[in-house]
Amino acid sequence: MPETVSRGIGSSTVGRKILMAVTGQMMILFAVIHVVGNSTIYFSGLNSYAEHLHELVPLVWATRFVMLPALLLHVFFGVQLALENNSAKESGYSVNTNLRSTFASRNMIWSGTLIAAFLVYHLMHFTFQVISPEAAASANADALGRPDVAGMVIYALRSYVVSLVYIFSLTGLFLHLAHGAQSSFQSLGLSNEGAEPAISKGGYSVALVIFIAYVLIPVLVVLGIVKG
Amino acid sequence: MILDGKCPSGPLAEKWSRHRNDLKLVNPANKRKYRIIVVGAGLAGASAAASLGELGYNVEAFCSQDSPRRGHSIAAQGGINAAKNYPNDGDSVFRLFHDTIKGGDFRAREANVYRLAEVSNSIIDQCVAQGVPFARDYAGYLDNRSFGGAQVSRTFYARGQTGQQLLLGAYSALSRQQAAGTVRLHPRSEMLDLVVVDGKARGITVRDMVTGEVSSYAADAVCLCTGGYANVFYLSTNAMGSNVTATYRAYKKGAFFANPCYTQIHPTCIPASGDYQSKLTLMSESLRNDGRVWVPKQKSDNRPVSEIPDEERDYYLERKYPSFGNLAPRDIASRSAKEVCDEGQGIGTSGRGVYLDFADSIKRLGQDAIRERYGNLFEMYERITGEDAYKQPMRIYPAPHYTMGGLWVDYNLESNVPGLFVLGEANFSDHGANRLGASALMQGLADGYFVIPYTIANFLARTTPGEVPSEHEEFRKSREEVDALTKRLLSIKGTRTVNEFHRELGRIMWDNVGMARSQQSLERALQRIPELRAEFWEDVQVTGSGAELNQELERAGRVADFLEFGELMARDALQRRESCGGHFREEFQTEDGEARRDDENFSYVAAWESKGVGRNPELHKEPLEFEDVTLAVRSYK
Amino acid sequence: MDLTLMVWRQKSADAPGKLDQYAAKGISREMSFLEMLDVVNEGIVKAGGDPIAFDHDCREGICGTCSQVINGVPHGIEERTTVCQLHMRHFKDGDTIYIEPWHGKAFPVVRDLIVDRSALDRLIQSGGYVSVHTGGVPDANAILIPKGDADTAMDAAECIGCGACVAACPNGSAMLFVAAKVTQLASLPQGRVEASERVRGMIDKMSDEGFGNCSNHYECQAACPKGVKVSFIAKLNREYMKSWF
Structure with a gap:
């Protein structure tokens, strides 16, 4: 076989899928850690968690330093691959019959777009705190003098509209992970005929658990069960 | 004319190696100056094009399919023979040679068959090196199975898809040469004429099947690897696209057609279910190991199987051939099925079918054992017929499968037209009057990988490269002839479709030049075929134009050739007043209905020279001499 | 029965x-x-019109020529069946059947239901072979191959190159086709030598030919008439990663 210069990982079809899978799995890991931290809200520990987190400045910045490029890479390649896929198959058939693909797998670009939009909103809301400045944690201290993160969250999620935005966006996250989690194993070659059904189910379960863990917060707040 | 097969002298076992030492060579630097045309991309064509490309020749390859991976070699199921003797069961090159020449009823050329057996081992080595996934045992060694007509296990196989795997191997070698630039492949191109200049084959004229463009290609040598002509019967196990056009048009340009009457009818195929039927599907012969063949004793007995008691069934193979029973050889099993159906005992709506019953084996061995042995075949049968063969017997009937006849070639695979080489099923050379199972794949690859690279050099070494340019007058004439034929076909605008004519021709051939032939039936065919041909040229309807993708036009051209070729087949069958292998003349049989060969008068190859349509072709003979085998009568009682 | 065809x-x-x-x-x-x-x-034809052009040849499910999308499914809804082996008993009187060619940028329509699949041939040319010269090879039993590996190679080699995987893929990707060839050859010692060049060559060529990217929808396996498995795509991805080390 004559030796030829091959494309780099970043321009190869499989190479980019591998990068998608790696960055995707990083973000899943982030989502898991994030939701574990968030769960402190149930036993009034959110403010303390937030305070401790912010004391670990290097860790916070290191995470941001890693996650932001991962996110950008994931978004960039996701959009690029989707555009290529669209042009590789411009039209479907007169009768639409899906054999194995799912609603989730066919709409990754849309669930991804929804997540991206939500991410911007979510950061503006709770990180930069510019959406409802009156309840901003940075402006309100709790009884112990810490920034009142829990108060900010509960204040926001008490609104039906805001809760619905969160619930809707989290559904997008669920769809994205329902396909993405298992798909990442395939892209990384971590699958075979025997393991494939287990990976499919496992990926779906991960997505479901993450979804439930996240969605409980706005649901319980809006129902008045979690009051802070 | 007495033809000379140009077999080398010397002891049988040394002929090929001695001959190779005598053959002329082409200097490596000069090879690229020679252009070789290879038509067809089945096993023979793909392996030839790849090997010649590897050597450095300039190869122009043509195939009618959209890809060279689709030649009909792909459909071969069983396996490929080789004299490796891996199982230590006594096989040898001589035994493979002997079985093949005996299986062919002593109507093949000794030296060719011996060479085939000799190179068989290299084929297996080559295919393994290419990554062909042959079956292996748990120790990692290659596995063998046994096959009809042999007492040793010498058949290598890749599940039930040996032909597919071997073809993909040859296709990968061809692809490698395409990437290297030595082979230029022209898919969806149909050869419609051979261009002969001053008695030498100098090129071909092809039609681009997408655009309809007719163009000519000049070369220093032409290799035809275009398969067999079983589709003259309309219904056969061949692919829809298999046809005689390339070889037949070469015949019309002077190449001799040898032994066209030798056709093989395979006994275990799924019967036709109606007039619309377009092809017949083969079921592996191995089924006869556990299935019992029978028909009802009563004529036109329409009762369901369950209501026919055992004593009212005629297990005719067991009755007629008590020692071989259901395992009688292909030709005998086929002929017997035809006989009982002719008697009116056939089953199914058409009355053209017999039962292959597994009930006894299932009772004896259990359904699981049968499933393990034949599961995939039962599945295939159900996919096609919708019937469950575990619950009711299979229906089978013989079908045309392979054609031993083909263009005449000498030991170098060169036809009587210098520069025209013929490989694989398209030539006549190695199988005599009957081919053994698992030998077709062997021959195709032997010719392409291990014979033509040597013999073609000997021809080219004596040829100046590019002697005749494609601007030569003959190429223009050839294109005009092809265009004229197309115009003629399109201008008839009759009332019957090409398929209707083909079906009708098939019926004539099957009834009169099929499994059993007689002087009377052959004369009937010789009268009926020209009549049908005349009707065709008056009443066929071919729509569309020549300047576009036109599948009706493609078919029309092929059927037009079959309508002439059928006559040649019948004529050949008529002159061969003996029965041998796949050619059974009712007048020449023993008292028990077995084939009676006539070695004294018919131990020759019949090679026909065209004298034009409607004129009697001239018969030339190549006497067959046997130095190393004793001619014997086959008996399976 | 009477049917309406679109x-x-x-x-x-x-x-x-x-x-x-x-x-x-x-x-x-x-x-x-x-x-x-x-x-x-x-x-x-009898009415003087142009018949519907469609590709077909062996009509026994092995040559891979036939290629029609029937009611939205390549080769029709019957599992592990090519069009030529699909039988009318699976339809009912009065049915309307939609028949379309393979879709995909890499498969331009030639006429009616016929598409140009030569891109698949070019994928093979970009590395789907073992670089072996005719002759001069060792005895077939000189290199032993574990039965499991030979079986995997054969499972992958079942591919008939029909292109149904591409036609079924929402992205028009040829990953299953490439994966089958890469797996076949990478499972055998004879093919291992060039495994890196092969996998990169074929993967790059896939993009050059206009095939899409794999999104792991697995429509390809479901549509494959030979049941070639998506686990070979995982293997392809592993081989790709291996090629960098």
């Missing part, structure tokens, strides 16, 4: 195409799908 008609690659309606009358249950089309075509 068939894609397109004169040539550049001509516009559309679905035309045909009546298929008196169709027998025993017919294969292609034989049903033969009957319809004979009717069209």
